[in-house]
Amino acid sequence: MIDSHHHILAYAMNGKFLGIIGGMKLPGLYGPVVYSSHLYISPAERDGYVLKRLTEALTEWAREQGVKFLYGAIRYSPKSAEVIKQFGFEALGMSICKEL
Secondary structure (H helix, E strand, O other), rough: EEEEEEEEEEEOOOEEEEEEEEEEEEEOOOOEEEEEEEEOOHHOOOOOHHHHHHHHHHHHHHHOOOOOOOOOOOOOHHHHHHHHHHHOOOEOEEEEEEOO
């Protein structure tokens, strides 16, 4: 955690960096939200497992912050739309949203 409004999580296994995700707590129309500010997963690890672990960890932090929605942005493709649905997100154009 950087401060109470920013959170960065990295995932590594056997000393090898596999991915990173970050979130920012921001004011929203109906209360605070968390916006996933960045996500990177090593190309060799893009089968979904690392994304699942990082998304679960950011979702847990967002819940601890008392927010009701987790947002992010994606480079939309049919594959990305399929993947985000597995994690409870809804595609909203170039953005994604998950109610917590």
